[in-house]
Amino acid sequence: MSAEDLRNRPIGIFDSGVGGLTVASEVMRLLPGEHIVYFGDVGRSPYGGRSKETIIAFTRQDINFLLEHNVKYIIAACNSASAAALETVMKEYDIDMLGVIEPGARAAVGYTRNNRVGIIGTKATIASDAYAEAIQRRNSQVKVFSLACPLFVPLVEEGYIEKEATSMIARDYLKTLIDVDIDTLVLGCTHYPLLKAVIGKVMSEAVCLVDSAEETAREVAAVLSLKNMLRPSGDNATRKFYVSDVPDWFSQVAHQFMGRNISSITRVDITRY
Amino acid sequence: MSAEDLRNRPIGIFDSGVGGLTVASEVMRLLPGEHIVYFGDVGRSPYGGRSKETIIAFTRQDINFLLEHNVKYIIAACNSASAAALETVMKEYDIDMLGVIEPGARAAVGYTRNNRVGIIGTKATIASDAYAEAIQRRNSQVKVFSLACPLFVPLVEEGYIEKEATSMIARDYLKTLIDVDIDTLVLGCTHYPLLKAVIGKVMSEAVCLVDSAEETAREVAAVLSLKNMLRPSGDNATRKFYVSDVPDWFSQVAHQFMGRNISSITRVDITRY
Numbered sequence: 001m002s003a004e005d006l007r008n009r010p011i012g013i014f015d016s017g018v019g020g021l022t023v024a025s026e027v028m029r030l031l032p033g034e035h036i037v038y039f040g041d042v043g044r045s046p047y048g049g050r051s052k053e054t055i056i057a058f059t060r061q062d063i064n065f066l067l068e069h070n071v072k073y074i075i076a077a078c079n080s081a082s083a084a085a086l087e088t089v090m091k092e093y094d095i096d097m098l099g100v101i102e103p104g105a106r107a108a109v110g111y112t113r114n115n116r117v118g119i120i121g122t123k124a125t126i127a128s129d130a131y132a133e134a135i136q137r138r139n140s141q142v143k144v145f146s147l148a149c150p151l152f153v154p155l156v157e158e159g160y161i162e163k164e165a166t167s168m169i170a171r172d173y174l175k176t177l178i179d180v181d182i183d184t185l186v187l188g189c190t191h192y193p194l195l196k197a198v199i200g201k202v203m204s205e206a207v208c209l210v211d212s213a214e215e216t217a218r219e220v221a222a223v224l225s226l227k228n229m230l231r232p233s234g235d236n237a238t239r240k241f242y243v244s245d246v247p248d249w250f251s252q253v254a255h256q257f258m259g260r261n262i263s264s265i266t267r268v269d270i271t272r273y
Numbered sequence: 274m275s276a277e278d279l280r281n282r283p284i285g286i287f288d289s290g291v292g293g294l295t296v297a298s299e300v301m302r303l304l305p306g307e308h309i310v311y312f313g314d315v316g317r318s319p320y321g322g323r324s325k326e327t328i329i330a331f332t333r334q335d336i337n338f339l340l341e342h343n344v345k346y347i348i349a350a351c352n353s354a355s356a357a358a359l360e361t362v363m364k365e366y367d368i369d370m371l372g373v374i375e376p377g378a379r380a381a382v383g384y385t386r387n388n389r390v391g392i393i394g395t396k397a398t399i400a401s402d403a404y405a406e407a408i409q410r411r412n413s414q415v416k417v418f419s420l421a422c423p424l425f426v427p428l429v430e431e432g433y434i435e436k437e438a439t440s441m442i443a444r445d446y447l448k449t450l451i452d453v454d455i456d457t458l459v460l461g462c463t464h465y466p467l468l469k470a471v472i473g474k475v476m477s478e479a480v481c482l483v484d485s486a487e488e489t490a491r492e493v494a495a496v497l498s499l500k501n502m503l504r505p506s507g508d509n510a511t512r513k514f515y516v517s518d519v520p521d522w523f524s525q526v527a528h529q530f531m532g533r534n535i536s537s538i539t540r541v542d543i544t545r546y
Contacts, residue, residue, distance in 0.1 A: 043323065050316065051519050123522070154427035165445070168438040246324050249396075 007231050010035035010238070011220070012071030014062040017045035018157070018250060019190030020077030021257035023100065026217030027075070028239065031224070033231045036239045037069045041270060043245030046153075047080035048124025059085035063093060064273040065242070072229055075220060076100065077213070079121060079189055083130035096223070103219040104186050104212035105134035108142075111208045112184040115142045118177040118207075120199075121188035123148040131188050145180050149173045149189075156191045157253055161198070170195070170202045178203065186210040194257070244270040280504050283308035283511070284493070285344030287335040290318035291430070291523060292463030293350030294530035296373065299490030300348070301512065304497070306504045309512045310342045314543060316518030319426075320353035321397025332358035336366060337546040338515070345502055348493060349373065350463055350486070352394060356403035369496070376492040377459050377485035378407035381415075384481045385457040388415045391450040391480075393472075394461035396421045404461050418453050422446045422462075429464040430526055434471070443468070443475045451476065459483040467529070517543040 011034050013024050024038050039062055041047075047055050059081045066074055074097040076082045082099025090097050108117045108131075119131040125148075132144040151169050160166045177185065185207050187193060193211045200209060224230045231237070239262075243250045247265040254262045284307050286297050297311050312335055314320075320328050332354045339347055347370040349355045355372025363370050381390045381404075392404040398421075405417040424442050433439045450458065458480050460466060466484050473482060497503045504510070512535075516523045520538035527535045 043327070044317075049518065049522055054316070054518065150431050151424075151427055151433065154424055158423050160424065160442075163441075163445075165438040165441040168436075168441070169433075172436070172438070245322065245327065249322055 003228065004232065006072055007229055009070050009072035010037045011073050011075065012037050012066030012069060013075045013077050014039040014041065014066060015078040015190065016041045016047040016080060018253045018257055021254055022190050022193045022213035023075060023077035023216050025258050026213050027220060030217050030221045031230070033233060033237050035231065035237050037066060037071055038241045039065055040243045040250055042243045042250050043270065047078060048122045052084045055080055055084040056088055059089050061270050061273040063089060065268065065270060073220065073224060075216065077190055079125040083125060083128040098216065098220060100190065100212045100216045101130050101134050103215035104188060104210055105131055105138065107210045107215040108135055108184050108186050109138045111210060112142060114183045116180065116182045117142055117144050118182040118185040119144060119146045119188045120149050120185065120192065122153060123150050125188055131186060145177055145182060147173065147177055152195055153189065153191045156194045159256060161194055167198055167201070170198050174199065174202045182207060184208045184210060187212060241265045242268050244268060276501065277505065279345055280502055282343050282345035283310045284346050284348065285310050285339030285342065286348045286350050287312040287314065287339060288351040288463065289314045289320040289353060291526045291530055294527055295463050295466045295486035296348060296350035296489050298531050299486050300493060303490050303494045306506065306510050308504065308510055310339060310344055311514045312338055313516045313523055315516045315523050316543065320351060321395045325357045328353055328357040329361055332362050334543050334546040336362060338541065338543060346493065346497060348489065352398040352462055356398060356401040371489065371493060373463065373485045373489045374403050374407050376488035377461060377483055378404055378411065380483045380488045381408055381457050381459050382411045384483060385415060387456045389453065389455045390415055390417050391455040391458040392417060392419045392461045393422050393458065393465065395426060396423050398461055404459060418450055418455060420446065420450055425468055426462065426464045429467045432529060434467055440471055440474070443471050447472065447475045455480060457481045457483060460485055514538045515541050517541060
């Protein structure tokens with residue numbers, strides 16, 4: 001295959017549902033010329049709470065589906081898959097992959113000045129300890145404070161972004177992190193960037209918020225550029241969206257995440273992959 | 274089989290997750306002598322939002338699993354399964370079954386004086402229109418006002434029962450139902466009985482709250498009594514709990530729903546059924 005053929009192939013992104021759309025959105029913003037194939041496994045969402053072997057099996061199927069679309073690069077825009085499966089499945093495939101945890105961890109280590117970093121995420125992500133481990137692999141001096149905020153995902157999906165109840169819940173959750181004097185907070189869930197303003201108001205202005213979606217997109221842009229894999233022509237980029245159950249709900253929530261409507265969403269039977 | 278053998282067999286209860294525990298809890302309260310087998314399909318939860326054919330396929334597997342435990346009666350303690358699958362699958366099996374929608378609808382028709390009934394539930398339950406149809410089949414004079422309250426389930430599962438944020442969200446949601454002068458409100462989701470106090474405070478005292486879990490348990494007690502299927506001896510009733518993924522989370526939330534710890538929870542591969 002010629003280098004140009006490779007560059008023209010789409011970037012594949014998968015998530016257990018809609019959360020990965022924040023990553024897709026950032027990729028589209030930074031790399032507007034890239035074709036994108038997105039798979040949201042809404043029929044089996046959420047992955048968190050499932051066993052490691054189940055998440056690995058699901059991740060393989062998600063990757064197999066994307067490979068059928070001839071992708072040149074794969075983003076696991078899902079914290080559960082990144083934490084539980086990526087290390088294992090990466091070795092099984094001959095294609096570059098990136099999860100959302102490494103870029104978030106790398107950024108946190110870079111931003112912190114007082115070596116005190118907070119991580120917020122779903123129960124499953126926090127229980128996995130994946131961010132804390134990734135941060136301490138880079139700098140064992142950094143003290144990590146982890147906190148699960150399980151209501152943030154449903155609040156975002158319900159559009160409860162600028163409501164007083166959401167601020168109240170955020171104050172309630174984040175209290176413990178304020179008390180321990182962190183200077184950097186990782187939004188370790190792909191839904192959380194939509195609550196950045198609320199979280200920013202609750203935390204002191206001096207606390208740097210690390211947006212995993214943004215950091216991941218930036219790293220993808222850097223890697224593709226370095227490897228000369230960026231699509232040469234910026235026009236006519238196609239974005240294709242696939243889901244594993246009825247697309248109605250995905251379509252409604254997608255608008256919230258992308259700030260735009262998604263015209264075509266196709267349903268696939270992911271268990272065939 | 275003798276009549277006594279039949280009476281000694283357990284009652285089977287299934288749900289897509291933990292919500293059905295409110296039904297199980299009521300059954301245990303009303304019928305303390307009955308053996309119970311509970312299956313919570315936490316690995317494929319929630320059913321709402323899935324296609325009708327998927328819910329039917331899952332429901333068949335849940336029933337097949339319970340039948341293996343030699344149950345004498347089956348309760349579909351899941352609104353999505355009751356709405357989308359029960360009518361179809363009931364015809365395929367030679368065992369009595371009851372869903373949560375019919376008892377709730379029956380009670381609402383009985384309680385209302387002004388023929389104005391509100392229904393609250395998950396998005397999927399409300400979209401199915403199952404309660405409205407069941408009510409109007411019984412009394413076409415009754416006007417039904419339906420409202421989805423998607424945040425109530427995560428709030429309950431997160432233990433946000435007596436928090437101001439929950440009251441605030443409840444006031445926000447229920448405003449439209451207050452405006453239309455209902456005198457009866459059906460809690461059309463098995464999680465909602467835990468929010469009965471909050472919902473009761475928001476609605477006027479004159480509004481009768483119909484608890485589907487309670488109504489269902491009462492109907493089961495009546496049916497089993499009528500058919501002479503109640504277990505004769507009240508002592509040594511066993512309660513067995515099965516789930517379709519790692520039981521940790523189920524075990525934590527179960528305490529909230531049951532007001533007691535569940536000692537043994539067994540994981541099963543439901544896809545084999």
